[in-house]
Amino acid sequence: MTFALSCPHCAAANEDPFEVLRQGAVDFTTCISCAKNISYALLDCERCGHENVLVWAKHPEEFDINQPHCPQCRAPNAYATGTEETLE
Numbered sequence: 001m002t003f004a005l006s007c008p009h010c011a012a013a014n015e016d017p018f019e020v021l022r023q024g025a026v027d028f029t030t031c032i033s034c035a036k037n038i039s040y041a042l043l044d045c046e047r048c049g050h051e052n053v054l055v056w057a058k059h060p061e062e063f064d065i066n067q068p069h070c071p072q073c074r075a076p077n078a079y080a081t082g083t084e085e086t087l088e
């Protein structure tokens with residue numbers, strides 16, 4: 001399965017074979033188009049299993065949720081409901 005990250009700087013679609021993804025953790029990659037860093041995180045919806053891809057233009061100081069609900073089933077993401085122990 002591939003993921004497309006939409007670059008927050010230039011909007012290029014970065015389709016990348018991320019093979020070592022840390023679920024629920026913020027990681028970063030480099031845009032194929034503008035070469036800037038893209039911080040991203042993947043969250044699996046606990047209700048429907050939809051993979052939510054969050055992106056930031058810079059590394060968030062805290063786990064800053066900009067997509068608090070699953071776009072598919074509207075369930076709140078776990079990170080928006082206070083599972084603090086996984087927010088390292």
Ligand SMILES: [Zn+2]
Pocket residue numbers: 007008009010011012031032033034035036
């Ligand atoms: Zn870019």
Ligand SMILES: [Zn+2]
Pocket residue numbers: 045046047048049050070071072073074075
């Ligand atoms: Zn969902």
